[in-house]
Amino acid sequence: xxxxxxxxxxxTERFEDDDYPAYTMGRAAEMIGAxxxxxxxxxxxxxxxxxxxxxxxxxYSRSQLRVAARARDLVDxxxxxxxxxxxxxxxxxxxxxxxxxxxxxxxxxxDA
Numbered sequence: 001x002x003x004x005x006x007x008x009x010x011x012t013e014r015f016e017d018d019d020y021p022a023y024t025m026g027r028a029a030e031m032i033g034a035x036x037x038x039x040x041x042x043x044x045x046x047x048x049x050x051x052x053x054x055x056x057x058x059x060y061s062r063s064q065l066r067v068a069a070r071a072r073d074l075v076d077x078x079x080x081x082x083x084x085x086x087x088x089x090x091x092x093x094x095x096x097x098x099x100x101x102x103x104x105x106x107x108x109x110x111d112a
Contacts (some may be wrong), residue, residue: 019050021059028060045085
């Protein structure tokens with residue numbers, strides 16, 4: 001399920017949607033043990049793109065916070081923010097490619 005801001009949905013659906021932008025910058029930073037400046041940096045590095053509220057405030061989803069937390073872990077180990085963002089992005093792309101490859105192999109086996 002993927003709901004975007006402004007979409008009509010029940011409170012229960014929004015609660016369960018990992019992509020619903022439910023968290024303010026301050027709360028999001030607190031949840032992943034980072035600072036608002038860190039969240040701005042990962043946004044500037046295009047690792048995540050927070051949605052904006054009607055007033056222009058950044059809002060983050062749980063899925064975005066998981067990605068940002070992975071980058072924060074790398075930064076905590078001494079990796080520069082930009083490099084950490086690139087690593088996380090490449091890891092995600094590799095995972096997607098491996099999943100697609102596995103699916104194509106399954107289909108090829110079924111068709112054979």
